[in-house]
Amino acid sequence: MMKIIDTHVHLCDDESFRHTCDLEQSAGVVKIVVSCLEPCDGDYKPTPEQFRRNNARVHEWMRRETDFVEGWAYVNPEHERESLDEIDRAINEYGMKGIKLECGCVCTDPHYRPIMVIADSLGIPVLQHSWFKITGCIPGESVPHDIAALARDFPGVTIIMAHMGxxxxxxxxxxxSLPNVLVDTSGSIVDCGMIEEAVEELGAERILFGTDLPDIDFWTNLGKIEGAAISAEQKRLILYGNASRLLGE
Amino acid sequence: MIVDFFTGTGHWPFRKLRHADIRGLMALLGSEGIDGAFVYPISSILAKDCMEGNREVHQAAQDHPSTIIPLACVNPAFPGWEADFAECFEKMGFRGLRLFPTYHGYRLEERFFHDVVEAAEEKQIPLILSVRIEDERQHHWLVKVPPLDLEAAAGAIADFPRTTFVLSGATYPELYSARQSLEHADNWYFDIARMQGRHDNPGPVEVLVRAIDDFGAERILFGSNAPFQYIRSSLLKVLHAPIGEDERDLILFGNAMRLLAGGMRSKADGARQ
Structure with missing residues (x-):
């Protein structure tokens, strides 16, 4: 069985934590990198109190499943000072691996600058939600163009464009053309050819496997990689090798 | 044995589909271990003349009779569909009819649709109603097509109880929201190609478990939406679902074979109690 690291997981409570761990471990996943986005009410603009509580929950799950659960520090750039304090706590005290940003504001917003400066100085990656929707984006949602602009401004920061945009x-x-941008494969889109095209255009080294669990079915996501017409070594990089390198293993 | 209910072949203008020609599709089906596939003409979704695509699928079925189960497509809002329908089912041996109401620009309440259902009913041909082909968020900016209204589909299913319908490409919340309108009818199935997860399935329960609980395994067809989507994504979902082996077999091939034989879901069958 090929080793797998799932770089894009959201947990919201103990039930989803246990269910997700059991499911992923039974499927051969050796590590998951988790953020908690509660309340998931379609707003994604947490208050400082909310993102502090979320990160503390993730820290607790990291403690319960040492070596299996890693954390993303989730903050809202609109709350600049509190976000910077929380990143410091999450990285230095909790041992989280990077920063998760959702839809607090679009990633070209000036509020992002201090967070990116900190990411640069700490040498940690930023996992940024991104989804272009022809039907209309939700408030604060970043599209691939925004990710590219952010990556140009901060070429020293590794940015993961979630859901391949x-x-x-x-x-x-x-x-x-931006080597500091990786993409993750998480989400509900399972278009045949998307993985092959990403490999051809970006190189397998810039692609990370993710699921978006528990929002999206694990097997549906794994099927994208297993079913893609790419080499076994490229699959190994996407499912495990790239994330292992990113996480400093 | 595995039968993929939701595959197509032919040209699609918005992106180059890998495996879209019949050689590519056959290779893909073979590599995924698919024994039989219902195949519709992709080009007929957007072409004015659906018969060009129908002829491609007909030829493919002639060349690969042990694998391809051909589905025709007509646009009942376009002149001359009756003759095309007759040619497809009296001369060319198609086994079912796939309709694209939202792409072809008619509503299920309109006379066009009633006429084609009556024609299908007379010949006992299953009717597949395409809810969507691509995720609406990914559509080309010039061609934004809404999904099929499942309440309208439920109305048609109730109005034509002697015709077997398949709702193809629905998400789970769409299907679930129409359940009260659908639950008393026996003449319908649905496929799982667009049922991807928790958005479709609140709570940490795999979507197939939920679907079986709510509707019964006897209604569910394995479908991948290849070559638009990866077959493996739909296949792993079924192979790894925590369901009974009898239920898995129904989904992977049993229901498709019953549909092909002209059977409807038995009144004795039911969702889990």
Whole structure:
């Protein structure tokens, strides 16, 4: 069985923690990198109190499943001072691996600057939600163009464009020339050819496996990689090797 | 044995589909261990003349009779569909009819649709109603097509109890929201190609478990939406679902074979109690 690291997992409570761990471990996943986005009410603009509580929950799950659960520090750039304090706590005290940013504001917003400066100085990656929707984005949602602009401004920070930008054709084109941008494969889009095209345009070394569990079915996501017409070594890099390197293993 | 209910072949203008020609599709089906596939003409979704695509699928079925189960497509809002329908089912041996109401620009309440259902009913041909082909968020900016209204589909299913319908490409919340309108009818199935997870399935329960609980395994068809989507994504979902082996067999091939034989879901079958 090929080793797998799932770099894009959201947990919200103990039930989802246990269920997700059991499911992923039975499927051969050796590590998951988790953020908690509660309350998941479609707003994604947590208060400082909320993101502090979320990160503390993730820390607790990291303690319960040492070596299996790693953490993303989730903050809201609109709350600048509190976000910087929380990143310091999450990275230095909790031992989290990077920063998770969702839809607090679009990633070209000036509020992002101090967070990116800190990420640069700490040498940690930023996992940024991104989804271009022709049907209309939600408030604060970043599209691949925004990710590219952020990556140009901070070439020393590794930015992971989540969901390959949603509209993956647009996402791949937007970040192709920016080597500091990786993409993750998480989400509900399972378009045949998306993984092959990402490998051809970006290289397998810039692709990370993720699921978006528990929002999206694990097997649906794994099927994208297993079913792609790419080499076994490219699958190994996507499922495990790249994330292992990113996490400093 | 595995039968993929939701595959197509032919040209699609918005991106180059890998495995879209019949040689590519056959290779893909073979590599994924698919024994039989219902195949519709992709080009007929957007072409004015659906018959061009129908002829491609017909030829493919002639060339690969042990694998391809051909589905025709007509647009009942376009002149001359009756003759095309007759050619497809009286001369060319198609086994079912796939409709694209939202792409072809008619509503299920309109006369066009009633006419084609009556024609299908007379010949006992299953009717597949395409809810969507691509995720609406990914559509081309010039061609934004809404999903099929499942309440309208439920109305048609109730109005034509002697016709077997398949709701193809629905998400789970769409299906679930129409359950009260659908639950008394026996003449319908659905496929799982667009049922991807918790958005479709609140709570940490695999979507197939939920679907079986709510609707019964006897209604569910394995479908991948290849070559638009990876077959493996749909296949792993079924192979790893915590369901009974009898239920898995129904989903992977049993229901498709019953549908092909002209059977409807038995009134004795039911969702788990």
């Amino acid at each position: 949603g509209d993956w054709q647009r996402g791949i084109k937007a970040v192709r």
